[in-house]
Amino acid sequence: MQAKTPEQSKTILTDVVLPGETNALNSLFGGELLARMDRAASISASRHCRQIVVTASVNHVAFTRSVPLGSVVTVEAKVSRAFKTSMEVFIDVWIEDRTSGEKLKANEGIYTFVAVDETGKPVTVPEVVPETELEKQRFEAALRRKQLSLVLAGKMKPNEATELKALFV
Ligand SMILES: CC(C)(COP(=O)(O)OP(=O)(O)OC[C@H]1O[C@@H](n2cnc3c(N)ncnc32)[C@H](O)[C@@H]1OP(=O)(O)O)[C@@H](O)C(=O)NCCC(=O)NCCS
Numbered sequence: 001m002q003a004k005t006p007e008q009s010k011t012i013l014t015d016v017v018l019p020g021e022t023n024a025l026n027s028l029f030g031g032e033l034l035a036r037m038d039r040a041a042s043i044s045a046s047r048h049c050r051q052i053v054v055t056a057s058v059n060h061v062a063f064t065r066s067v068p069l070g071s072v073v074t075v076e077a078k079v080s081r082a083f084k085t086s087m088e089v090f091i092d093v094w095i096e097d098r099t100s101g102e103k104l105k106a107n108e109g110i111y112t113f114v115a116v117d118e119t120g121k122p123v124t125v126p127e128v129v130p131e132t133e134l135e136k137q138r139f140e141a142a143l144r145r146k147q148l149s150l151v152l153a154g155k156m157k158p159n160e161a162t163e164l165k166a167l168f169v
Pocket residue numbers: 054055056057082083084085086087112114116120122146149150153155
């Protein structure tokens with residue numbers, strides 16, 4: 001199975017914020033943004049492995065900046081690391097200033113997808129070869145995040161999480 005770069009799974013979803021998608025402060029409703037992130041990340045994971053993929057876990061989401069009504073929102077997703085059957089997808093969210101066109105980072109998230117066959121059984125995926133400095137940083141930290149996610153889900157014992165333990169010793 002041929003390894004792929006994060007660039008090969010890059011998926012960009014650009015859309016506007018409509019009135020039905022906002023909260024009482026006229027900003028984008030968090031759940032709506034999560035859905036957009038999940039959609040872009042799912043396409044990205046599927047581009048990486050060319051299989052059916054399912055969301056296994058939402059590992060991290062940071063809502064650092066609110067997204068006002070009418071904003072143009074760009075969600076960019078790339079596979080940051082692949083394991084045996086699972087893939088970590090990093091999602092960066094940008095809003096575009098209407099007049100200057102300048103892009104401001106609004107949010108980011110990290111999701112885990114698993115490639116499955118027609119019966120829902122996990123199947124193996126290609127490796128990721130990071131290219132840029134940022135991609136290399138995200139690749140390096142991905143195993144720690146996977147172990148944390150598995151520990152929190154009760155699927156790994158804390159004393160087996162070697163990468164996590166290494167942070168504290
Ligand atoms: C995700 C799913 C396929 C995993 O099935 P499973 O029987 O737990 O399979 P495994 O234990 O072999 O795990 C498969 C991979 O997922 C990883 N994984 C499972 N749960 C995880 C979690 N919470 N966080 C991170 N990785 C996880 C495992 O580590 C393994 O990775 P690897 O093969 O790369 O090492 C299964 O739980 C599922 O179908 N869930 C529903 C998915 C879905 O419907 N999503 C949409 C929600 S509406």
